[in-house]
Each structure stands twice: as C-alpha cells, then as structure tokens.
Amino acid sequence: MPVHPTTLTAALEFPAEVEVDAPLEIALHVACPHGCDLRGLPVEVVGAGEVLAAGELADHDGAANVSDEIQLHAPRRVGEHEWTVRFPGRAGEAAEHAESTLRLRFRTVPHACSLTAWGAPSPATAGGKLPLKVGVRCGRGCRLTGARVAVIDGAGKQAAAGVLGEAPWPGTEALYWTAVEARAPVGEGVHAWTALLADAGTELAHAAPPAAFGFRTGKPCEHRATVRVIATPARTPVAGVEVRVGPYTAATNADGGATVAVPRGTFEVTIRKDGFDARPFTVAVDGDLQLDIEARVVPGRIELRERAIRDFPWG
Ligand SMILES: [Zn+2]
Ligand SMILES: [Zn+2]
Structure with missing residues (x-):
C-alpha cells in the first residue's frame, strides 16, 4: 500500500x-x-x-x-x-x-493587572496622616484577596503596605483594594509616589506596572470654615455643592452645610455645582470662621445643551 x-x-x-x-x-x-x-x-x-x-x-x-x-x-x-x-x-x-x-x-x-492608588487628600497635612486606597484589578478578573501591595515614597522607601481585602470595590467587578495609611512628608510641596503589587499570593502569577500618583502637602489645617450654601432668591439650602477654600474642599450636606479644615492664610472661596453659580471671593483665615454663600440658580449643562440645539440656526 x-x-x-x-x-x-x-x-x-x-x-x-x-x-x-x-x-x-x-x-x-x-x-x-x-x-x-x-x-x-x-x-x-x-x-x-x-x-x-x-x-x-x-x-x-x-x-x-x-x-x-x-x-x-x-x-x-x-x-x-x-x-x-x-x-x-x-x-x-x-x-x-x-x-x-x-x-x-x-x-x-503573568496575568497583566492594573494598579491604582487614590483617595490621598490633596493637600495633605505636611507631616500628618496620609490615608490612601490601593486597588489591583487582574485583566482576567481573578480574585486578588490577600495580595500584598506597597506604597513607595519619593525617596524610594516603603511608606505603607497593605493586603487586599475580601470584596471588590463597589461598582467594580474585580478591583480588589485596601486602605493604608502613610505619613505625609514634613515639607510643603508636591510629591510623586508610587504604589506597587509586592506579591499577588495567587497560584497563577500576576504582575502590574507600578502606579504613580501625586499629592500636595500644606500647612496643618488648624481652623474650621463652617460653610452654608443658600440658593438665591429662594433662600433654600443647596446640597452636594463642592466648596473650595483655596485648595481645601468639602461638599455640602442636605442642610447646605459643610466644614472645611483650613490653615492660616488667605484663600479664594469658590463653589461648584451644575445649575448654580456664586461670585468667588477672598477670605483671610486667622481662626475658625463662618461663611454664608449665596448661590444663584443658572442654567445647567443639560439645559444649556438643549438651548444650543433649540437656538441653532437650523434652516
Ligand atoms: Zn493521500
Ligand atoms: Zn488573573
């Protein structure tokens, strides 16, 4: 054959x-x-x-x-x-x-992972606590509970370490995360740190490129600005307004109130919420203070867009 x-x-x-x-x-x-x-x-x-x-x-x-x-x-x-x-x-x-x-x-x-560090207050108090969150996501969605992460400061020294928790970050499929606390640098300024995956601890190998993140340090915030945001002319409190006193921020609660921790100094006060506007003003902080802000009701983004469409010279 x-x-x-x-x-x-x-x-x-x-x-x-x-x-x-x-x-x-x-x-x-x-x-x-x-x-x-x-x-x-x-x-x-x-x-x-x-x-x-x-x-x-x-x-x-x-x-x-x-x-x-x-x-x-x-x-x-x-x-x-x-x-x-x-x-x-x-x-x-x-x-x-x-x-x-x-x-x-x-x-x-190894499975390619992405790593993120977030939640650093910016500015953080120079020499104070620096709370952070570090999360790692495997591109294939593996469970990374128990993986060890580290935060490395600008001098290359380990500033914090943590172990990823049981459950993924709310609203994500597989971003396993942990909260860690480092000590912010003593000097005031801008800092570039990195977070890294030290050991995935999983049977299958995992690797992630280190994630860079930055934050600013400033003077200790020893004073409190108690803020109330009122809509004008209705005189009703406005919730969910981002209030900025210089670089220090807080969001208003249901009563239109917010407390912003600030250091001594002179700062511009601004607010941000879609559909509201207030004229920025300057405040000198030399102790605790009370700020009442009148927010004018203005057209929101959606309304502006609808208006642009309506007023477009279609013919
Ligand atoms: Zn044949
Ligand atoms: Zn994986």
Missing part, C-alpha cells in the same frame, strides 16, 4: 507569548500531496509528554483538511514551553498516511 506524506500547519497563528492559564484555540491544516480527504482522522496537542487536547479533521476543501478549533489552556506556570501538534496518520482504504508534527514554542507570562 502506498504511503502518502502529510504536512501539518497551524490554521490560526499561534501567539509567541500568552498569559498563564489563558484559553487558547488551535486549528490545524493537514495536507496530502494527492489531495486525499482525511476527514474524521484525529489530531492532537501534546505537551510535557501528555495529550492536552484532541480534535479531528472536520473539513476538506479539495486540497487540505482543516480541523475543528481545539480549545485548551496555556500552562499554569510562567516560562518557556514547547508543545507538539500531531497528526498520527493512519492506514486508509487506498493509501496509508504518514504521521506529521508541528512544534509550537511559546512563553507564558
């Missing part, structure tokens, strides 16, 4: 680099120079001496035979790997088909 040689090629390009345990798809072409129809014959993927997955030739286009898409997962360890894809060959009715193989060399890498 004649023996026909076969050639095996990958129908889909196989990636050179893939994340550990990532799902993979392999489809194969097996061709015989005589154009034999080899449908139904098996193909398999072998790694570390074990058959990892098998499929069969499903289509014949007159020249080559194409397999199903074979689904499997990348190895769970980071490193270099070699798999062999194999068409075992078989004695057919008219001819015997020789075995053919194809080597796949690739590298596995």
